[in-house]
Amino acid sequence: MKGKANLDLLNLEDMELEDLAMDAEAVGEGIDYAGQKGAQIYKVIKQLRPIADDMWRSYDPKSHGDYSEKAWGGFDTAKDIGKSLGGWKGVQKAGKAISGKTEEQPQAEV
Secondary structure (H helix, E strand, C coil): CCCCCCCHCCCCHCCHHHHHHHHHHHHHHHHHHHHHHHHHHHHHHHHHHHHHHHHHHCCHHHHHHHHHHHHHHHHHHHHHHHHHHHHHHHHHHHHHHHHCCCCCCCCCCC
């Protein structure tokens, strides 16, 4: 039927708890990975920001004056939100918790 949602697509009665656990594990691993890559990207942006800002200012001072505060302010807001969540390590920790994995334990030599 046109315009009617098909609610049978998500039939929770047919789902196994194991399926939900596998999905949570995959989501958690994705969040953990995002935390790892986010930290790397942040370091690069932090180094390049002053260079990019200087180039922008010298190339187009009017545009820089009109928009740089808003542009860099967005970066600062994202940084502040990240810090409130425990930084990128906090994101990784949340991912590990969701996936059911703990911090890597050292392996005993055999």
